[in-house]
Each structure stands twice: as C-alpha cells, then as structure tokens.
Amino acid sequence: MASVTLQHVEKDYGSLRILHGVDLEIADGEFVVLVGPSGCGKSTLLRMIAGLEEVSGGEIHIGERLVNDVAPKDRDIAMVFQSYALYPHMDVSKNMGFSLMLKKAEKTMIDGRVGSAAKRLGLDSLLGRLPRQLSGGQRQRVAMGRAIVRDPKVFLFDEPLSNLDAKLRVHMRAEIKALHQQLKTTSVYVTHDQIEAMTMADRIVVMHDGYVQQVGAPLDLYDRPANIFVAGFIGSPGMNFLPATVEKGGKVDAVLADGQRLRLPDGLPLKDDDKLTVGLRPEHIRLADDGALKAEVEVVEPLGLSTQFYIKLDNQQVCVFAMGRAGVKPGQTVRLSADPAALHIFDPVSGSRIG
Amino acid sequence: MTYAMSEIRSAGRPRKKRLSYATVEPWLYLSPAIVLLVAVLLVPLVIGISYSFRKFSAFKSEYVGLGQYQAMLSDQVLGQALVNTLWWTVASLFFQFFLGLGLALLLDKPFYGRKLVQAVVFLPWAVPSFLSGLTWAWLFNPIIGPLPHWLFALGLKAEPTNVLSDPATAMWGPIVANVWYGIPFFAITLLAALKSIPSEMHEAAAIDGATPWQRFSKLTLPFLAPTIAITVMLRTIWIATFADLIFVMTEGGPAGSTSTVPVYIYVSAFKSLDKGYASAIAVLLLVLLIAYAIALIAIRRSLVRHV
Ligand SMILES: Nc1ncnc2c1ncn2[C@@H]1O[C@H](COP(=O)(O)OP(=O)(O)OP(=O)(O)O)[C@@H](O)[C@H]1O
Ligand SMILES: [Mg+2]
Numbered sequence: 267m268a269s270v271t272l273q274h275v276e277k278d279y280g281s282l283r284i285l286h287g288v289d290l291e292i293a294d295g296e297f298v299v300l301v302g303p304s305g306c307g308k309s310t311l312l313r314m315i316a317g318l319e320e321v322s323g324g325e326i327h328i329g330e331r332l333v334n335d336v337a338p339k340d341r342d343i344a345m346v347f348q349s350y351a352l353y354p355h356m357d358v359s360k361n362m363g364f365s366l367m368l369k370k371a372e373k374t375m376i377d378g379r380v381g382s383a384a385k386r387l388g389l390d391s392l393l394g395r396l397p398r399q400l401s402g403g404q405r406q407r408v409a410m411g412r413a414i415v416r417d418p419k420v421f422l423f424d425e426p427l428s429n430l431d432a433k434l435r436v437h438m439r440a441e442i443k444a445l446h447q448q449l450k451t452t453s454v455y456v457t458h459d460q461i462e463a464m465t466m467a468d469r470i471v472v473m474h475d476g477y478v479q480q481v482g483a484p485l486d487l488y489d490r491p492a493n494i495f496v497a498g499f500i501g502s503p504g505m506n507f508l509p510a511t512v513e514k515g516g517k518v519d520a521v522l523a524d525g526q527r528l529r530l531p532d533g534l535p536l537k538d539d540d541k542l543t544v545g546l547r548p549e550h551i552r553l554a555d556d557g558a559l560k561a562e563v564e565v566v567e568p569l570g571l572s573t574q575f576y577i578k579l580d581n582q583q584v585c586v587f588a589m590g591r592a593g594v595k596p597g598q599t600v601r602l603s604a605d606p607a608a609l610h611i612f613d614p615v616s617g618s619r620i621g
Numbered sequence: 622m623t624y625a626m627s628e629i630r631s632a633g634r635p636r637k638k639r640l641s642y643a644t645v646e647p648w649l650y651l652s653p654a655i656v657l658l659v660a661v662l663l664v665p666l667v668i669g670i671s672y673s674f675r676k677f678s679a680f681k682s683e684y685v686g687l688g689q690y691q692a693m694l695s696d697q698v699l700g701q702a703l704v705n706t707l708w709w710t711v712a713s714l715f716f717q718f719f720l721g722l723g724l725a726l727l728l729d730k731p732f733y734g735r736k737l738v739q740a741v742v743f744l745p746w747a748v749p750s751f752l753s754g755l756t757w758a759w760l761f762n763p764i765i766g767p768l769p770h771w772l773f774a775l776g777l778k779a780e781p782t783n784v785l786s787d788p789a790t791a792m793w794g795p796i797v798a799n800v801w802y803g804i805p806f807f808a809i810t811l812l813a814a815l816k817s818i819p820s821e822m823h824e825a826a827a828i829d830g831a832t833p834w835q836r837f838s839k840l841t842l843p844f845l846a847p848t849i850a851i852t853v854m855l856r857t858i859w860i861a862t863f864a865d866l867i868f869v870m871t872e873g874g875p876a877g878s879t880s881t882v883p884v885y886i887y888v889s890a891f892k893s894l895d896k897g898y899a900s901a902i903a904v905l906l907l908v909l910l911i912a913y914a915i916a917l918i919a920i921r922r923s924l925v926r927h928v
Contacts, residue, residue: 347824
C-alpha cells in the first residue's frame with residue numbers, strides 16, 4: 267500500500283492543454299473518487315497515474331517514489347478498465363493469473379491467489395470459462411479479480427460500472443466498497459456519476475475542464491460547495507440557482523428579479539446593489555403558511571417516500587423536495603420559506619462561494 | 622371452453638397446410654439465384670469433370686473411364702509439376718505472409734508519412750499480373766535489367782547471368798515476383814485485424830507486466846489467429862492455381878523446372894491438345910486443395926476457441 271501524490275500535474279495534447287496543474291494528495295489506504303462531466307480529463311489523469319499517458323508537466327509520486335518515467339508494470343498498480351479489457355482467448359483463471367505467470371511465479375502460488383480472489387468475488391465456478399461466456403457483471407468481477415490477484419499498492423478504476431444495468435451497478439458499488447474495507451488498498455476511482463462518488467468515496471475530487479474544482483469528503487462538498495459548478499454537480503435533485511441583488515435595510519436581503527425577498531445570513535461581506543447567485547437545495551425550501559416566498563406549483567412528482575415538486579419562482583423552475591406526501595396540486599399557489607443558514611451565496615461572475 | 626377448443630383446432634389446421642407451402646416458398650424466391658449458380662458454377666464443373674473420363678484427339682473424343690487417371694500414375698512430368706507446385710506455393714506463401722505481417726505491424730504504429738507508405742505498399746496489387754510478370758522478367762534479364770549485376774556485385778552469383786535460364790534457380794524468379802505481388806494482400810487483411818484489437822487490452826497487458834514480445838506472442842497472435850488461418854487458406858489456393866506470373870516469365874521452363882500443375886494443365890490442354898488429360902489433372906488439383914482446406918479448417922477449430 268502507498269500514498270499517491272500529484273504535484274502540479276499537466277497534460278498537453280499538442281498545443282491543447284487538457285489538465286491545468288492538478289495538485290492532489292491521496293493518503294495510504296484512502297478511497298478517492300475523481301468525478302466530473304464527460305471530457306473533463308478524469309480518465310487522462312488516471313491513465314497518467316497508471317503510466318499509460320506521458321506526463322507533460324509536474325510530478326507523480328507513488329509512495330516515496332517519483333514515477334514520471336517509470337513503466338506501468340513497475341509502478342505496482344492495477345487498473346480496472348471500463349471495457350474490462352479481458353484477454354478474450356484466455357479463460358477466467360488465466361486472465362486473473364496472467365500477471366503472476368509473467369512474473370514466473372510458481373504454479374501453486376498462482377493457483378492459490380487466483381483461487382482466493384475467485385472465492386472472494388464469487389467466481390469459483392466460472393474459472394474455466396472464456397470471457398465471451400460470461401455476463402457483463404461476471405466480466406466486471408473478473409476484471410476486479412485480475413486486479414486483486416496482483417496485490418498492488420494502488421487500485422485504479424476507470425468507470426468500471428458504467429456498462430452494467432442500474433440494479434447491478436448499485437450492487438457492485440457496495441461490493442467494491444466492501445472489498446476496499448477488507449483490503450484497505452489505496453484506490454482511485456473515476457466516474458461521471460455523482461451518486462457513485464457520494465456513496466463510495468472517502469474523498470471526492472470534482473474536476474471540470476481540466477481544473478480541480480474542489481476536494482473534500484462527500485458531505486463537505488454537499489454542505490459547502492466551493493463554487494457554482496460543484497454546487498450544481500453534487501446532489502440530486504440538483505441545487506436551484508436564483509440571481510438576486512443585495513439590499514440592506516436593517517437586515518440583509520437578496521432581492522429576486524420579481525421583487526420577492528430572501529433573508530440572507532448576517533456577517534457576509536456584502537454591500538447594497540451587489541449582484542449574487544443564491545443557491546437553494548431542494549430540501550431546504552419548506553412549505554410554510556407564513557413563508558416569505560409566494561409561487562405557483564407547476565409539476566408534482568410523488569415518489570412515495572418523498573415528493574418533488576417544481577414551482578415557478580422568479581420566472582424559473584425551482585425544485586422543492588419534501589418528505590412524505592406534500593399535499594400540493596399543480597396550479598396551486600403556495601407560500602414557502604428558506605432557512606437563511608442553508609442558503610449558498612455565490613459571486614455570479616467568478617462563480618466562487620461568498621458564504 | 623368449446624369455443625376455445627374449436628378456435629385452437631381451426632388455427633391448427635390451416636397452419637399445417639401453410640407449413641408445407643412455407644417450406645417451398647423461400648426456394649421460389651431463391652430460384653433465380655439457384656438457377657444462376659447452377660448454370661455458372663456447377664455446369665462447367667460437371668462438364669470439366671466429365672471431360673476427365675474421355676480421351677480427345679484431333680476430330681473425335683471417346684470414353685475411356687479411369688484411363689486418364691491411370692495415365693497420371695506413370696507421368697513423371699506430372700510428379701515434377703506437383704513437387705514444383707508445392708515448392709512454389711510454400712515459398713511464396715511463407716515470404717508473402719511474414720513480410721505482409723511485418724508490414725502490417727509496422728503500419729499499425731503511427732509514424733510520419735504513414736499514409737504515403739501505406740499507399741505505396743498496396744500498389745503492387747493494382748498492377749495487372751501480366752505486366753508485373755513482364756517487368757520482373759526484364760529485371761532478371763542481364764541485358765536490360767539491373768538485378769543480375771547487383772547479385773553479382775554482392776557475390777551471390779558467380780556471373781551476372783539470368784536466374785530464369787538456369788533450371789536450378791529458375792523457380793526463384795516467379796517466386797520473388799509473386800512475393801512482391803502478394804504482400805499487399807496479407808498486409809491489408811492483417812492490418813485490418815490488428816486495428817480491431819482494442820488498445821485497452823494492450824494497456825492491461827502492459828500493466829500486467831508483459832514485455833512487447835510477450836504482448837505480441839500472447840495477445841496479438843492469438844487475436845490474429847482466425848484471420849491468419851482463413852487468409853493463409855485462401856492464399857494457398859490462389860497461389861497454387863496461379864499461373865500468370867510463371868507463364869509470362871518462364872513458360873514452365875527451362876526443362877520443366879518451373880512447370881507447376883496449372884502450367885502443366887495449360888500445356889496439356891492447348892499444346893498437346895488432350896483436354897481429357899488436362900481435366901483429369903485439374904480434378905486432382907481440386908481434390909488436393911479441398912483436402913488441404915478441410916485440414917486447415919479443422920486445425921483452426923481446435924486452435925481457436927475464442928471466436
Ligand atoms: N489522444 C488525444 N488527443 C487529443 N485530445 C485528447 C486525447 N485523448 C483525450 N483527449 C481530450 O482530453 C480531454 C479529456 O479526456 P478524458 O478521456 O480524460 O475525459 P474524461 O473526463 O475521462 O471523460 P469521460 O467521462 O467521457 O470518459 C477530452 O477533451 C478529450 O477530447
Ligand atoms: Mg473517461
């Protein structure tokens with residue numbers, strides 16, 4: 267096991283810069299998830315840690331060792347690919363034992379390791395099958411088994427679950443997490459699915475356009491997103507954003523374009539006429555008869571356990587989340603309130619958090 | 622209940638009738654194609670085979686049963702032609718395949734000017750075989766071609782004479798021309814197969830610790846195996862029956878040293894005018910090639926399990 271340290275890592279393809287100086291410290295045994303929209307450079311970063319892409323700038327350390335110019339096989343890492351990349355002409359046990367065979371390990375030792383990994387993943391009865399004779403979920407397990415057998419210092423996962431159906435994905439998510447708790451191997455996991463990130467990660471790295479936007483524990487990102495991008499990316503249903511202007515009169519209010527007012531928390535560095543973007547999580551808007559906000563309900567989505575409904579506020583659709591049955595109907599006008607402490611205030615120009 | 626029963630029965634009866642019609646119907650649609658196939662493929666084949674049971678002379682032909690086949694048994698020229706065919710086929714195939722594979726591997730890697738090299742490599746295929754035969758014959762001719770002088774300068778030949786006029790070396794002339802002519806086929810097909818190997822598989826192997834040679838022998842080759850089996854089979858048959866180059870360059874000579882079976886068939890049919898004997902040899906070649914194809918397909922089945 268080992269830590270992974272990235273110092274100002276850059277990646278260029280020709281004159282195009284894909285990664286703009288990524289700094290990241292991954293502790294020994296930590297499960298870190300890289301998350302971000304398609305094309306943000308997550309896979310590229312992971313492949314640079316694996317040694318499959320050259321490093322254009324900066325330094326990558328695995329443990330104490332600088333690995334910028336170390337070949338993939340000498341980095342002591344294992345990678346699980348999105349396509350699984352199994353060897354089609356080898357059966358499951360050969361696939362899993364391939365790396366040990368190349369190291370000229372003894373046959374009994376290979377069989378022992380493959381056997382125990384297979385047992386752990388429930389692959390015992392499939393060892394003689396070829397990849398094409400396996401289901402998607404089984405192939406995924408074989409890919410994991412191939413990684414486990416090597417007993418590497420670091421596991422790298424590139425969207426390993428994205429080819430599975432929704433139910434199996436939830437199941438394998440839990441299995442990977444359980445596996446990590448047993449093996450305690452440092453893991454870097456790439457996904458574009460924020461739910462996977464929230465459920466699996468010790469720490470999440472949110473990326474966008476080749477920049478790291480924020481690094482933190484899942485709930486820290488949820489509770490205190492550093493900017494509008496992170497705020498909108500983390501959480502489902504997503505955060506609502508409303509443009510507003512500051513008005514100070516005794517208390518600080520954010521005035522929406524349609525004149526409605528939201529009370530802001532005290533002690534923020536704001537002055538009159540400052541432009542703001544106010545972020546409101548759907549669960550922080552409550553139905554209240556004496557609420558300051560008035561809006562018309564447009565769509566109601568009852569989910570049984572909870573209800574999501576959309577209101578027309580300030581000419582925007584705003585999502586509201588309530589536990590149980592909310593008892594609202596489309597077309598109805600409701601009063602709502604929002605706790606000032608639960609508001610997220612962003613600078614609309616830079617996008618970064620004010621409070 | 623009764624309603625349901627009668628329903629089922631009435632649904633069952635016409636289905637039975639329709640079934641017999643249904644078995645005939647597709648054949649009706651296929652009939653134009655079948656007629657065409659029979660006319661174009663089978664009729665000439667059957668007529669050709671039937672010729673092999675007859676003896677032709679200037680103005681008549683007579684049925685001789687297996688007489689032509691018996692004559693083959695004591696034909697030493699045919700024996701020589703079979704040996705020549707084997708030699709011609711194996712040597713051409715060997716060099717075409719390995720040089721083609723090498724080229725395909727080279728063209729699979731990105732390098733500056735790859736597009737141009739690719740176009741040039743595939744050019745020989747576009748040259749008519751007669752033209753390339755003539756060109757190579759001239760290249761080997763010491764009066765107008767440079768090759769004998771180069772071979773002499775390199776010390777490979779005692780004198781700058783024509784390779785094609787010495788029975789001991791004559792076969793190399795058409796073989797070299799054929800290798801040049803056939804490399805593009807293997808290069809194209811193997812390159813296409815190489816391109817279909819997912820790059821992640823090689824990356825996984827690189828992480829697993831495979832050296833480039835191990836990646837080639839343990840991943841690339843097994844992946845190419847089905848393509849190799851089928852292309853080698855097709856190519857063997859083509860080469861074995863391919864007479865253009867030999868005919869243009871040496872006409873089977875000198876002293877029959879480059880006379881392969883197809884050349885001998887041609888000579889028998891049009892020079893000694895015995896179409897019956899020529900047909901019998903053609904049937905022999907056909908049987909040998911079918912046996913070869915069956916053997917290769919069986920080997921391929923047992924070796925390649927993963928497709
Ligand atoms: N070989 C390449 N040449 C040029 N640009 C590339 C190359 N590979 C990737 N890119 C670019 O780098 C950027 C990041 O790609 P990357 O594969 O890391 O995205 P990603 O975050 O993994 O996205 P996804 O979620 O779709 O997998 C993309 O904009 C892509 O177009
Ligand atoms: Mg990716």
